[in-house]
Amino acid sequence: MTLTPRRGGGIILASFLLALLLTILPLPEWARIYRPQWYTLVLIYWTTATPQRVGVGIGWLTGIIIDVLTGTLLGQHALALSLIAYITHKMHQRLRLFPIWQQSLVVLVLLLIERVLQLWIMGALGQPVPTLSFWISPLVGMLLWPWIYIILRDLRRKFQVR
Amino acid sequence: MTTRVVFAVVVSVALMVMDQRQHHLEAVRSTLSVVLYPLNFIVNLPQSSSRWLSETFSTRKQLHEQNRSLRKENLLLQARQQKLVSLETENQRLRDLLDSSFKIGERVLIAELVAVDLDPFRQQVLINKGSRSGIYNGQPVLDANAVMGQVIHTNPFTATVLLITDVRHALPVQVNRNGLRSIALGTGRINELELPNLPNNSDIQVGDLLVTSGLGGRFPTGYPVAQVISVIREPGQPFATVKARPKAYLERAREALLVWTLSPIKNLGADDDDTPEAPASATSKP
Structure with missing residues (x-):
């Protein structure tokens, strides 16, 4: 830890802030169901790239922020995101070696896990089961993953985030 | 880890x-x-x-036109208001005669909706006035036409409004035509409310206007809420299936009206203001 000085925390913070902004950005009604889980994607990337810095704690904090921003139950997203961060952290070394398309598939699974957790909580609260469109955003997230990965990787290299 | x-x-x-x-x-x-x-x-x-x-950057001509139309509208509204004032005093006088307590006139505040997307599976909106303007949890919110919902979270600058169509929301209403009381439950769809537990023989028709009944003490009495759009009476079922469409433009509104009621019914067993999780006013959802 002490051997490698920490750098580029600003980039990590900025990417998380951008993800939060994209999450609450107003979209037309028809486009709303296609909104990917930006915060999960960014969390997965940074947990894979810098597991010593971003992990369960950051995931939980992001979740609480999402809960406050979008008006869900406090802890609803925090629970899901801390688990996602944990799973990603466990397999970050394998995930790094995968080719991008294979990474996309893993990311799809992670995004689906997040949705299933949300669904459980919504069910426990007695909210109605959402329509099939609930499952579109993980697919969009999977298709976006290669671009997010490349953009964030270039940023990380440029600013030497460690 | x-x-x-x-x-x-x-x-x-x-x-x-x-x-x-x-x-x-x-x-x-x-x-x-x-x-x-x-x-x-x-x-x-x-x-x-x-x-x-x-x-x-609006032009002088546009402003003139807008001004003219607003003036016309104002004239119309004032004329209507005159009638309303006399009706209000008459109503108050009659109520005084009947010795029933009722107060007319409420303090209102106009807030704008903040263009922010909240959780897509809940019917909530954010408004740009918060506790700094005196807004409290449980406060009724209206638009120009009808009841929109109530405040559930506040901070000094913004407040979150739960719309009447959210599944967690229930609103005591009555039919304007004959005073039949019921509860309007949210369905999770922005244009539909549900009236459960109305017997098959109850006097309710398509087109009936539902107004707030004021029971529960959270919403003021007599504001329009919704219009009945379908009544299905199945002889085999104990209750009729009654659906209503909110009169408020929930999906299109850009401004909201916050109301301070002057005569909250405190002694009806209504939950007090610091229990926002019971938006169902006096009744809890089945």
Whole structure:
């Protein structure tokens, strides 16, 4: 830890802030169901790239922020995101070696896990089961993953985030 | 890492239970949302700036036209208001005769909706006035036509409004034509309310106007809520299936009216103001 000085925390913070902004950005009604889980994607990337810095704690904090921003139950997203961060952290070394398309598939699974957790909580609260469109955003997230990965990787290299 | 994730999960579940059952977390949520207010502000910037631009650069002719139409509208409204004033005094006089307590006249405040997308599976909106303007949890929110919902979270700058169509919302109503009381439940769809537990032989028709009944003490009496759009009476079923469409433009509104009721019915067993999780006013959902 002490051997490698920490750098580029600003980039990590900025990417998380951008993800939060994209999450609450107003979209037309028809486009709303296609909104990917930006915060999960960014969390997965940074947990894979810098597991010593971003992990369960950051995931939980992001979740609480999402809960406050979008008006869900406090802890609803925090629970899901801390688990996602944990799973990603466990397999970050394998995930790094995968080719991008294979990474996309893993990311799809992670995004689906997040949705299933949300669904459980919504069910426990007695909210109605959402329509099939609930499952579109993980697919969009999977298709976006290669671009997010490349953009964030270039940023990380440029600013030497460690 | 494993202990940390177990800890995170336990804390999240505890938070959820506390947020759902008790309401000690309102302060935490309010503080956090103040910290996060800049994000809301940035996201809302395109809309607020475009509004400002269109106001600044509107031509003289446009302003004249707008002025003229507004003046015409004002005249019409004033004429109607005159009639209303006399009716109001008459009503008050009759009520005085009957010795029933009733107060007319409420304080209102206009707020704008903030262009921010909240959770897509809940019917909520954000408005740009908060506890600094005196807004409190449980406060009724109207638009120009009808009841929109009630405030569920506040911070000094913004407030979250739960719309009447959210599944967690129930609103005591009555049929304007004959005073039949019922409860309008949200369905989760923005244009539909449901009236459960109305017997098959109850006097309700398509086209009936539903107004707030004021029971429960949270909403003022007599504001329009919805119009009945379908009544299905199945002889085999104990209750009729009654659906209504909200009169408020819930999906199109840009301004909201916050109301301070002058005569809240305190002694009807209504829950007090610091229990926002019971938006179902006096009744809880089945």
